[in-house]
Amino acid sequence: MSATSKPMSPQRRRFLTDTARMAGGCVVAGSALAYLVSDAKALPAEALRPPGALPEDDFLAACIRCGLCVRDCPYDTLSLAELGADGIATGTPFFTARDVPCEMCDDIPCVAACPTGALDPGLTNIDDAQMGTAVLVDQENCLNFLGLRCDVCYRVCPVIDEAITLELSHNDRSGHHAIFAPTVHADKCTGCGVCEKSCVLPEAAIKVLPVRLARGSSAEHYLKGWEEQDAKGAPVVEGIIDLPDRLPGPGTDNLAAPGGFEPAFKLPGAGQ
Amino acid sequence: MSAKTKLPTGQEAIEVKGWLGAHRYLILRRLSQSFFLFLFLMGPWFGIWWVVGTLAGSRTFGVLPLTDPLVLMQGLAAGHWPELTAIIGALIVLAVYALIGGRVYCSWVCPINPVTDAAHWLHDKLGLQKGWQPKRSTRYWILGAVFAVSALTGTIAWEVVNPVTMVHRGLVFGMGFAWALVAAIFVFDLLVARRGWCGHLCPVGAFYGLLGSKSLLRVSAVDRAACDDCMDCFAVCPENQVISPALRGKPGETPLILSPDCTNCGRCIDVCSVDVFAFTHRFDNHVKTDEQVADKAA
Numbered sequence: 403m404s405a406t407s408k409p410m411s412p413q414r415r416r417f418l419t420d421t422a423r424m425a426g427g428c429v430v431a432g433s434a435l436a437y438l439v440s441d442a443k444a445l446p447a448e449a450l451r452p453p454g455a456l457p458e459d460d461f462l463a464a465c466i467r468c469g470l471c472v473r474d475c476p477y478d479t480l481s482l483a484e485l486g487a488d489g490i491a492t493g494t495p496f497f498t499a500r501d502v503p504c505e506m507c508d509d510i511p512c513v514a515a516c517p518t519g520a521l522d523p524g525l526t527n528i529d530d531a532q533m534g535t536a537v538l539v540d541q542e543n544c545l546n547f548l549g550l551r552c553d554v555c556y557r558v559c560p561v562i563d564e565a566i567t568l569e570l571s572h573n574d575r576s577g578h579h580a581i582f583a584p585t586v587h588a589d590k591c592t593g594c595g596v597c598e599k600s601c602v603l604p605e606a607a608i609k610v611l612p613v614r615l616a617r618g619s620s621a622e623h624y625l626k627g628w629e630e631q632d633a634k635g636a637p638v639v640e641g642i643i644d645l646p647d648r649l650p651g652p653g654t655d656n657l658a659a660p661g662g663f664e665p666a667f668k669l670p671g672a673g674q
Numbered sequence: 675m676s677a678k679t680k681l682p683t684g685q686e687a688i689e690v691k692g693w694l695g696a697h698r699y700l701i702l703r704r705l706s707q708s709f710f711l712f713l714f715l716m717g718p719w720f721g722i723w724w725v726v727g728t729l730a731g732s733r734t735f736g737v738l739p740l741t742d743p744l745v746l747m748q749g750l751a752a753g754h755w756p757e758l759t760a761i762i763g764a765l766i767v768l769a770v771y772a773l774i775g776g777r778v779y780c781s782w783v784c785p786i787n788p789v790t791d792a793a794h795w796l797h798d799k800l801g802l803q804k805g806w807q808p809k810r811s812t813r814y815w816i817l818g819a820v821f822a823v824s825a826l827t828g829t830i831a832w833e834v835v836n837p838v839t840m841v842h843r844g845l846v847f848g849m850g851f852a853w854a855l856v857a858a859i860f861v862f863d864l865l866v867a868r869r870g871w872c873g874h875l876c877p878v879g880a881f882y883g884l885l886g887s888k889s890l891l892r893v894s895a896v897d898r899a900a901c902d903d904c905m906d907c908f909a910v911c912p913e914n915q916v917i918s919p920a921l922r923g924k925p926g927e928t929p930l931i932l933s934p935d936c937t938n939c940g941r942c943i944d945v946c947s948v949d950v951f952a953f954t955h956r957f958d959n960h961v962k963t964d965e966q967v968a969d970k971a972a
Contacts (some may be wrong), residue, residue, distance in 0.1 A: 420809070424809070424811070424812065424815045425815070427812070427815065428815050428816065428818065428819040428822075431816065431819055432819040432822060432823045435819070435820070435823045435831055435832075435834065435835065436823050436826065436827050438834050438835060439823065439827045439829050439831050439834050440827065442829075442834050443829070459828060459829075460754065460828075462752075462828070462829040462830065463749055463752035463753055463754040463824075463828050463829055463830065464749055464754040464756065465830070466730045466731045466741065466742070466745045466746060466749060466760065466830065466833070467728070467730050467731075467745075467830075467833055467839065467843065468727040468728050468730045468731025468732065468741075469726075469727055469728050469731075469843065469846070469847055470726060470727045470731060470732075470733060472847070473717070473723070473726045473727065474726075481847075481848075482843065482847045482848075484844070484847075484848055484849065484850025484851065484852070485840060485844075485850045485851040485852045485854075485855070486850055486851030486854075487850040487851065488850075491829075491834065492833070492834060492840060492850075492852075493730075493833060493839070493840065493843050515733075516757070517731050517733075517739055517741060517756070517757060517759040517760035517763060518731070518741075518746070518749065518754070518756040518757055518759075518760040519754075519756055519757040519760075520754075523757065
């Protein structure tokens with residue numbers, strides 16, 4: 403401090419130190435709070451949000467944790483996360499499909515009850531809900547995949563023959579039976595969890611997972627050649643020559659090596 | 675200093691007005707706290723769904739929406755524009771508390787208040803020191819930090835730790851680990867800082883204090899000339915810094931307690947044996963006339 407400048411008044415000095423101290427305390431406390439908040443963002447995979455729930459990040463900004471959706475659910479599907487008990491942001495609604503699945507009410511009372519729009523009121527048709535996606539996670543234990551006719555998940559599905567179909571294939575083990583593979587079509591699945599609830603195994607072979615876990619995504623630039631060709635009605639690349647396909651087995655036009663492939667190369671001197 | 679200061683707080687009021695008279699507002703306050711809690715519990719306990727939800731957001735008789743404005747404003751800071759129902763609910767709550775005093779929420783509704791009151795009672799019984807006393811302005815800083823963290827993280831930040839809504843939700847929906855928060859606040863108020871939580875830290879109280887800073891309903895030291903300096907009101911008031919300006923005001927200065935910190939709990943009215951204090955509205959700044967005469971005579 404230069405000799406000419408006035409010494410700081412005690413009040414001003416006190417105000418500045420107090421302010422600095424409070425601001426410092428707030429940074430520390432705020433950081434701790436921010437850490438807790440980010441910690442609470444981790445949603446366990448088996449915890450599903452109610453229908454119409456905004457994406458998790460938006461949901462945590464919108465849900466005031468009032469519990470009205472829980473109260474208005476006629477099937478007691480939803481519960482509020484308790485502090486320390488569920489690993490979900492405290493007070494937010496969730497359900498566990500294996501315990502009580504969503505019954506997909508036509509009037510969607512939970513969405514109607516939400517005062518803030520954390521459950522998007524734009525969801526008017528419950529079949530458009532995406533609470534998660536069912537995945538047949540364990541083909542090795544699924545009874546249908548073993549060649550039996552369980553079919554329970556398929557039959558209980560509220561969107562039967564759209565969200566889950568049975569795909570027929572040959573049973574190689576017995577040699578003369580069929581396998582009816584339960585197959586989920588994610589664009590039709592609402593993630594209600596009725597299939598997971600109904601799976602007869604002690605631990606469900608079909609589970610509803612959050613979409614982020616259940617699904618991959620196709621790269622934007624990746625085009626399926628056959629779709630492009632259908633759309634165009636012509637080969638995708640101009641002037642491409644379609645060479646005859648060489649198929650294995652008898653009955654092909656492979657004259658050099660009937661019933662098989664021509665050797666890729668021949669050793670010099672090897673007599674034919 | 676008279677010998678009366680040696681008496682336990684409120685003893686003289688009990689002798690003059692009787693036990694009931696000296697605990698009128700305390701009893702009313704406990705009834706009010708129980709009443710608001712009971713409203714929410716009627717559904718889960720008896721299947722009477724007059725009120726559904728929690729203090730954060732509720733629906734009464736299927737039509738009246740109420741929303742905690744602080745929670746909703748954190749949501750706004752986090753970047754979510756809520757539906758009309760929640761906004762209307764928050765506006766109703768804002769209007770009511772702006773009228774009757776924001777911190778009426780603290781002393782007449784908040785479920786944590788009985789906890790901190792119990793801690794203070796035990797603190798007095800054990801004759802403990804007042805302990806660490808952070809500045810009373812700390813709660814405003816915490817309130818600011820809550821909004822800052824909400825905006826930065828895009829979440830309703832205080833609801834991750836808010837013991838007020840968490841305990842209320844726990845009582846209505848099932849408690850989990852939230853009991854630990856209650857215990858923590860009790861121990862904090864008992865052993866760390868006297869009146870520490872509500873008086874110095876809680877940002878909910880800070881918010882409602884700001885909300886009610888222009889409120890209509892006020893406590894006034896109407897009969898301040900009758901004050902015999904027994905100090906019982908200072909001893910009983912959870913925010914006793916609000917009393918002096920009204921009680922010790924010079925003639926011509928308002929007898930109204932205008933500080934936003936006042937929770938309108940009415941304990942000063944209870945505990946005063948000469949009935950200095952009374953509830954009134956903020957435009958009623960008259961002081962008892964016969965006392966003014968006595969002032970002049972003095």
